[in-house]
Amino acid sequence: AQSVAQPEDQVNVAEGNPLTVKCTYSVSGNPYLFWYVQYPNRGLQFLLKYITGDNLVKGSYGFEAEFNKSQTSFHLKKPSALVSDSALYFCAVRDPMYSGGGADGLTFGKGTHLIIQP
Amino acid sequence: DAGVIQSPRHEVTEMGQEVTLRCKPISGHDYLFWYRQTMMRGLELLIYFNNNVPIDDSGMPEDRFSAKMPNASFSTLKIQPSEPRDSAVYFCASSFGLVGSGNTIYFGEGSWLTVV
Numbered sequence: 001a002q003s004v005a006q007p008e009d010q011v012n013v014a015e016g017n018p019l020t021v022k023c024t025y026s027v028s029g030n031p032y033l034f035w036y037v038q039y040p041n042r043g044l045q046f047l048l049k050y051i052t053g054d055n056l057v058k059g060s061y062g063f064e065a066e067f068n069k070s071q072t073s074f075h076l077k078k079p080s081a082l083v084s085d086s087a088l089y090f091c092a093v094r095d096p097m098y099s100g101g102g103a104d105g106l107t108f109g110k111g112t113h114l115i116i117q118p
Numbered sequence: 119d120a121g122v123i124q125s126p127r128h129e130v131t132e133m134g135q136e137v138t139l140r141c142k143p144i145s146g147h148d149y150l151f152w153y154r155q156t157m158m159r160g161l162e163l164l165i166y167f168n169n170n171v172p173i174d175d176s177g178m179p180e181d182r183f184s185a186k187m188p189n190a191s192f193s194t195l196k197i198q199p200s201e202p203r204d205s206a207v208y209f210c211a212s213s214f215g216l217v218g219s220g221n222t223i224y225f226g227e228g229s230w231l232t233v234v
Contacts, residue, residue: 032220043122043209044225051220090161096218105151105174106223108161 002027002095006109013081014117021076021112023091032094033074034106035065039087047089050074061085081116088113120144122226124210130232136198139229141210142191148214151223152185152195155207167193200233207231 003026013019025031032051036044048059055067065076076089092106123142131137143150151166165175170187178185182201187193197204207228215221 032217034222036225041230043227044211046222046224049220049222094217105153105163105166106217107163110160 002031002093002107004091004093004107004109006089006091006112008112009110010113010115012115012117015083016080019078019081019085019114019116021089021091021114023074023076023109024072025074025091025093026072027093027095027097029095029097030069031074032096033065033067034092034094035059035063035074035076036090036092036108037061037087038090038111044090047076083116083118086114086116122210122212122224124208124226124229126229127227128230128232130234131200133201133233134199135233136196137200137204137231137233139195139208139210139231141193141195141226143193143210143212144214144224145191146214147212147224148190149212149216149223150187150193151211151213152193153209153211153225155209155228156205161209164195197231200231202233205232 005024034049035047038044047063048057050057050067058064063078067074088111090111091109125140148169152164154162164177165185167187185195207230209225209228211223211225213221213223
């Protein structure tokens with residue numbers, strides 16, 4: 001089975017400070033990991049993904065994420081937060097070894113509300 | 119480039135009525151997914167298609183839900199009869215190639231459904 005957890009429902013950060021949104025996963029093989037962002041009343045927008053290679057992945061809008069296999073984590077980070085980064089962030093996983101129901105889709109976490117305070 | 123296009127964006131309907139949600143995937147994409155988003159359950163995969171063929175509908179909640187993909191550029195998700203607990207945001211998404219090969223799923227803007 002494949003699963004992903006976002007332990008924080010909400011993260012509050014002051015504008016200009018670094019931000020981290022946490023994600024941990026559980027898979028039987030080597031995971032494919034994704035981050036998406038959802039602005040109010042909008043669809044999910046792809047930010048970045050880890051497939052293989054360098055553990056630090058850079059994505060859109062200045063975001064990056066670090067894959068840590070020993071800690072089974074894929075935390076989303078940004079060095080300096082903007083008020084416009086306030087949104088709902090989703091981590092998602094795909095286990096290439098998984099062949100159960102919904103195998104060709106992604107399994108999403110519950111989402112983390114990121115609030116950037118001016 | 120046009121992304122995934124969904125219609126209607128918002129729908130309010132009465133319990134018992136039929137609801138049809140429509141989706142046009144990104145041109146050239148061979149996988150199409152229907153997801154449902156609710157506060158209680160988050161994002162759930164309902165069904166997905168590969169080359170217009172339904173592959174896995176294990177996420178479809180009940181027989182009241184059905185989905186079709188008559189051609190590569192159009193899919194529908196139908197709820198008949200609708201119930202208040204079907205109120206949710208329904209997302210259509212598409213990808214070129216298997217997610218299991220590291221390909222990315224792209225989402226539409228969603229259809230906000232309210233059943234009263």
